[in-house]
Amino acid sequence: MRCMALDPATPGRLRAETRPDPRPGPGQVLLRVCACAVCRTDLHVVDGELPDPKPGVIPGHEIVGRVVEVGPGATRFGPGTRVGVPWLGFACGVCRYCARGQENLCESARFTGYQLDGGYAELVVADERFCFALPNAYGDTEAAPLLCAGLIGYRALRMAGEGARRIGLYGFGAAAHIIAQVARWEGREIYAFTRPGDAAAQEFARSLGAVWAGPSDAPGPEPLDAAILFAPVGALVPVALRAVDRGGIVVCAGIHMSDIPSFPYEILWHERVVRSVANLTRRDGEEFLALAPKVPVRTTVETLPLGQAEQALTRLRAGQVEGALVLVP
Numbered sequence: 001m002r003c004m005a006l007d008p009a010t011p012g013r014l015r016a017e018t019r020p021d022p023r024p025g026p027g028q029v030l031l032r033v034c035a036c037a038v039c040r041t042d043l044h045v046v047d048g049e050l051p052d053p054k055p056g057v058i059p060g061h062e063i064v065g066r067v068v069e070v071g072p073g074a075t076r077f078g079p080g081t082r083v084g085v086p087w088l089g090f091a092c093g094v095c096r097y098c099a100r101g102q103e104n105l106c107e108s109a110r111f112t113g114y115q116l117d118g119g120y121a122e123l124v125v126a127d128e129r130f131c132f133a134l135p136n137a138y139g140d141t142e143a144a145p146l147l148c149a150g151l152i153g154y155r156a157l158r159m160a161g162e163g164a165r166r167i168g169l170y171g172f173g174a175a176a177h178i179i180a181q182v183a184r185w186e187g188r189e190i191y192a193f194t195r196p197g198d199a200a201a202q203e204f205a206r207s208l209g210a211v212w213a214g215p216s217d218a219p220g221p222e223p224l225d226a227a228i229l230f231a232p233v234g235a236l237v238p239v240a241l242r243a244v245d246r247g248g249i250v251v252c253a254g255i256h257m258s259d260i261p262s263f264p265y266e267i268l269w270h271e272r273v274v275r276s277v278a279n280l281t282r283r284d285g286e287e288f289l290a291l292a293p294k295v296p297v298r299t300t301v302e303t304l305p306l307g308q309a310e311q312a313l314t315r316l317r318a319g320q321v322e323g324a325l326v327l328v329p
């Protein structure tokens with residue numbers, strides 16, 4: 001099969017390779033990849049910002065694929081079934097985190113496109129227990145960004161609290177463009193904070209129902225009840241803390257962030273909260289994938305051939321993407 005993998009010789013780069021077709025092991029399904037969306041986490045993997053990736057790993061964890069073959073004991077999805085593969089590729093099921101419904105925190109968890117080969121490939125194997133059935137309302141490329149941008153965005157929105165009405169989104173990329181639609185459907189107001197001068201992103205946010213869109217280096221027009229940071233920029237944490245009201249929550253939704261500068265206690269005072277969101281649980285996925293067609297969430301996608309994975313990452317790095325980029329083998 002053809003794939004785009006981490007180049008061990010040149011950190012920060014991908015390399016086109018041909019590898020032997022993977023075989024499904026016990027409990028696994030072999031999928032022909034139909035579409036794989038590109039996530040900011042892929043950039044962190046390629047740039048070496050996450051510890052101990054599988055050497056030569058194939059990135060990609062927003063995979064829509066069709067079952068080609070099932071491994072021994074796999075019974076959940078028959079050949080031809082369309083399934084989604086997310087970031088959480090394995091959790092142990094027995095540790096103290098798994099036992100209390102926090103498999104996203106499992107110390108033995110393994111992640112797709114990081115410790116397990118992912119979807120920048122023609123074929124991929126996945127543990128069937130961690131795959132999702134996908135709603136029929138979406139085509140392959142439209143469904144792909146739901147699998148991380150959507151899921152993680154959904155978990156971050158839950159962490160913002162049910163009572164949060166005015167929500168600031170910092171960084172209006174793939175996750176924000178999905179979750180803005182969910183938040184609006186839930187009766188909340190979205191305030192979109194983008195890179196200063198990024199009029200296109202601000203216009204895009206308004207087109208998806210944001211009541212306000214403007215630069216992230218200035219406060220918004222109203223105090224926020226919560227802010228979700230999708231941009232991996234630590235300097236935005238104190239900025240967002242200053243933008244939230246008393247009791248407000250600042251949710252850091254990325255897996256990696258530049259250092260957070262020191263800030264006066266006064267901006268955390270009055271029970272403001274800073275927290276992170278890590279990974280996803282299968283329950284998040286099932287809830288969100290049931291909700292998305294009801295809203296209905298519409299994803300804005302641009303497709304690129306698999307061989308242009310590097311160009312996709314370069315554009316994501318530069319913020320030159322409206323919605324999500326999706327690779328098609």
Ligand SMILES: [Zn+2]
Nearest residue numbers: 092095098106
């Ligand atoms: Zn566990």
Ligand SMILES: [Zn+2]
Nearest residue numbers: 039041148149
């Ligand atoms: Zn992701």
